[in-house]
Amino acid sequence: MPSRTSDTSDVLVVGGGIIGLVTAWRAAQRGLATAVVDPAPGGGAAQVAAGMLAAVTELHYGEETLLALNLRSARRYPEFAAELTEASGRDLGYRRCGTLAVALDADDRAHLRELHALQQRCGLESQWLSGRECRRLEPMLAPGVRGGLRVDGDHQIDPRRLAAALLAACERAGVVFHRVWAERLDVAGGRATGVTTADGTALAAGRVVLAGGSLSGRLAGVPREVLPPVRPVKGQVLRLTVPRRLAPFLSRTVRAVVRGGQVYLVPRENGELVVGATSEELGWDTTVTAGGVYELLRDAHELVPGITELPLTETRAGLRPGSPDNAPLLGPSGLDGLLLATGHHRNGVLLTPVTGDVMGQLLGDGELPQEARPFTPQRFGAVLMEQPA
Ligand code: GLY
Numbered sequence: 001m002p003s004r005t006s007d008t009s010d011v012l013v014v015g016g017g018i019i020g021l022v023t024a025w026r027a028a029q030r031g032l033a034t035a036v037v038d039p040a041p042g043g044g045a046a047q048v049a050a051g052m053l054a055a056v057t058e059l060h061y062g063e064e065t066l067l068a069l070n071l072r073s074a075r076r077y078p079e080f081a082a083e084l085t086e087a088s089g090r091d092l093g094y095r096r097c098g099t100l101a102v103a104l105d106a107d108d109r110a111h112l113r114e115l116h117a118l119q120q121r122c123g124l125e126s127q128w129l130s131g132r133e134c135r136r137l138e139p140m141l142a143p144g145v146r147g148g149l150r151v152d153g154d155h156q157i158d159p160r161r162l163a164a165a166l167l168a169a170c171e172r173a174g175v176v177f178h179r180v181w182a183e184r185l186d187v188a189g190g191r192a193t194g195v196t197t198a199d200g201t202a203l204a205a206g207r208v209v210l211a212g213g214s215l216s217g218r219l220a221g222v223p224r225e226v227l228p229p230v231r232p233v234k235g236q237v238l239r240l241t242v243p244r245r246l247a248p249f250l251s252r253t254v255r256a257v258v259r260g261g262q263v264y265l266v267p268r269e270n271g272e273l274v275v276g277a278t279s280e281e282l283g284w285d286t287t288v289t290a291g292g293v294y295e296l297l298r299d300a301h302e303l304v305p306g307i308t309e310l311p312l313t314e315t316r317a318g319l320r321p322g323s324p325d326n327a328p329l330l331g332p333s334g335l336d337g338l339l340l341a342t343g344h345h346r347n348g349v350l351l352t353p354v355t356g357d358v359m360g361q362l363l364g365d366g367e368l369p370q371e372a373r374p375f376t377p378q379r380f381g382a383v384l385m386e387q388p389a
Contacts, residue, residue, distance in 0.1 A: 012205030016041025020211035021166035026360030028173035048318030073354035080353035088165035093158030102148035185221035192337035232319035236292035239314035
């Protein structure tokens, strides 16, 4: 279809989730004419995510390289949150409340002991507590709790507020929003030159940043050999409300592995209690299922029996942008003019500050910072995408 109009920017970000917005904000702060193309900027997985900043409690074997990036971003959070609050005039619900990971039976306890040993080998701060000590910290915990790990450095933020604040900061910094789907990447002379939108408009740009979350592997026109190997990983999440008379219900994030599945309860200062999350490889399905809700409530109830008293106010499913090694893809794509900021999987909210720093420096100075070098898309070689139906 022929293009109707043309609009030019230095940087065009495809995707207005928190990763696209932080990239756009940082680019605009560097004086680059920046635009975002997304039908509903500020939406995406951040509307579902719980917002745990869990670099230490979500440590996994074999992910030590990712740990370094996660820790760097966690350390950036206080300054980042203060700067964004100032720039947007909005509160982010950033809460340095700490996290308690508990065990309900002997298997969970063994699992948690192993996590503790791994954390210690990585030089991370966490403290082993008996069941009684756990309940002293969080009296709503089930009497059967067998022990736990206290991690005071794992905090939380409200991702919906984070997204709204990034949107406001972008608007104040002069970022232009095209509220429409990007239909295809435009390539000319072996270089990305912009995108054509669903309404046929050509948006030209010096550089295009693909930050489309789980949809990043689906943009038409991206040469197959540089298409990011990102897949959707479904997470179902519940929101409950703690009535004033029951507050404080929990004073920090409480989590556990129950029958092999993760369950976490994230208490906000405004009384919201977020319970998550399933992890399902079901393609583009975002149905909230009876089974998903049942499992989350069953496991959360084993952990904190009193949750059955609370109003259930929302059930929702979102799609994490999973990558083959669970780490993000940051930097040049292999096609001139096309950069990637995607594949953040379970850590999008945590990695928002460092992603903004990395992409800002790359777009502003042309240099990929040292901390991002292990995460260039080239580490996967030419992974051909097989998209789920
Ligand atoms: N980081 C939490 C989750 O992805 O469920």
